[in-house]
Amino acid sequence: MALSRTIVIAGAGIGGLTAALALAARGFRIVVLEKAEQLEEVGAGLQLSPNASRVLVELGLAERLKLRAVIPEAVSIMSARAGGELLRMPLGEAAARAGAPYWVVHRADLQSALAGAVSDHPDIDLKLGATFEDVAPHTKGLTVVHRSGTIRRSDLASALIGADGIWSTVRQHLFPEVQPRFSGLIAWRGTLDATQLPKDYTARRVQLWMGPNAHLVAYPIAGGRQINVVAVLPGTWNRPGWSTPGDPREVMDAFAAPRWPPPARMMLATVDSWRKWALFGVPDDCPWSKGPVALLGDAVHAMLPFAAQGAGMAVEDAAVLAQHLSLEVAESTAGITAALRQYGRTRQARVRRMQRTARQQGRIYHLSGPLAYARDLAVRALGPERMLARQDWIYGWRA
Numbered sequence: 001m002a003l004s005r006t007i008v009i010a011g012a013g014i015g016g017l018t019a020a021l022a023l024a025a026r027g028f029r030i031v032v033l034e035k036a037e038q039l040e041e042v043g044a045g046l047q048l049s050p051n052a053s054r055v056l057v058e059l060g061l062a063e064r065l066k067l068r069a070v071i072p073e074a075v076s077i078m079s080a081r082a083g084g085e086l087l088r089m090p091l092g093e094a095a096a097r098a099g100a101p102y103w104v105v106h107r108a109d110l111q112s113a114l115a116g117a118v119s120d121h122p123d124i125d126l127k128l129g130a131t132f133e134d135v136a137p138h139t140k141g142l143t144v145v146h147r148s149g150t151i152r153r154s155d156l157a158s159a160l161i162g163a164d165g166i167w168s169t170v171r172q173h174l175f176p177e178v179q180p181r182f183s184g185l186i187a188w189r190g191t192l193d194a195t196q197l198p199k200d201y202t203a204r205r206v207q208l209w210m211g212p213n214a215h216l217v218a219y220p221i222a223g224g225r226q227i228n229v230v231a232v233l234p235g236t237w238n239r240p241g242w243s244t245p246g247d248p249r250e251v252m253d254a255f256a257a258p259r260w261p262p263p264a265r266m267m268l269a270t271v272d273s274w275r276k277w278a279l280f281g282v283p284d285d286c287p288w289s290k291g292p293v294a295l296l297g298d299a300v301h302a303m304l305p306f307a308a309q310g311a312g313m314a315v316e317d318a319a320v321l322a323q324h325l326s327l328e329v330a331e332s333t334a335g336i337t338a339a340l341r342q343y344g345r346t347r348q349a350r351v352r353r354m355q356r357t358a359r360q361q362g363r364i365y366h367l368s369g370p371l372a373y374a375r376d377l378a379v380r381a382l383g384p385e386r387m388l389a390r391q392d393w394i395y396g397w398r399a
Contacts, residue, residue, distance in 0.1 A: 016032060016164070025322065037128055104220065106222060142160055166180050174287075212366065292336040301313060
């Protein structure tokens with residue numbers, strides 16, 4: 001007897017909602033469980049390079065994102081030691097080579113666009129205020145148990161996808177030995193109105209400032225009306241969560257003169273309100289699936305944000321997952337299990353390389369003294385074309 005064509009996804013973040021749309025396009029009925037009562041702003045701005053934007057365009061999100069996303073003209077690599085720009089990489093050329101746009105967008109805007117498409121899809125049921133509790137396999141597939149307030153409910157499904165983030169309940173259920181690890185780094189985020197800065201500082205570009213034991217990223221969001229600022233510093237504070245208030249003095253002290261030049265400090269000083277989150281990662285060897293249950297996005301490969309690919313990897317996961325699952329595969333638990341195992345095998349090498357790249361780039365960003373001088377010389381010597389070419393393995397990916 002064929003299994004249910006229902007797939008349950010735990011988590012309505014970027015990865016979970018993208019997976020819902022991609023799997024629904026394959027003919028599945030999707031139930032998305034989200035413990036939050038409403039989808040609200042979580043996190044900060046994010047970058048969607050062509051490898052991820054291509055998937056979203058193919059899912060029909062381009063029109064929904066047109067007014068929310070910003071297409072930056074370039075990435076400016078800046079050095080605190082040198083006091084300014086080392087080189088500028090034109091992103092239009094990279095996007096043209098990859099055949100898809102490079103977007104920067106607020107996470108909440110992307111989630112809103114995805115949620116709108118999900119709500120419009122007749123085969124997707126988004127359940128807010130529904131917390132995943134348990135899953136039990138049987139001859140007809142899976143029974144997925146979830147709770148809404150005091151009411152306990154269950155859904156019959158052929159598969160369960162844990163897209164519930166770094167503190168994943170699904171992962172804890174499957175692999176309790178896998179625990180997130182604190183990196184020793186803290187990310188501080190804030191936004192400011194673009195009108196608060198001189199025009200030279202609000203160009204449609206991504207600024208990456210590298211400096212001693214810290215770095216700074218800034219780029220436009222909200223159609224260019226706001227600037228998203230993220231500062232990364234070492235620290236010992238390691239509470240879970242995405243949005244804890246932070247003391248602005250701590251940021252300004254870390255980016256003090258003369259180690260940091262006036263342009264960087266001016267952007268930081270213009271941010272009125274800072275939020276901080278401790279940067280955790282999931283070990284590189286985390287398993288991807290067990291039977292008809294699989295993990296996706298941060299639940300299986302949360303990584304440092306220094307390659308700007310956390311959201312991109314979740315979007316890629318969703319596309320590959322849908323590529324491996326079909327209604328024909330869902331005829332049996334064995335078919336689902338094999339498909340989910342192959343999904344993990346397909347993704348593992350690329351994601352591990354991305355995790356290593358992010359760690360390596362973080363170390364490079366934070367160099368000081370003679371090593372920072374050598375880094376700056378190397379960046380200038382490479383030039384824009386060769387620096388962009390180093391991203392081809394990321395941007396040129398296709399499902």
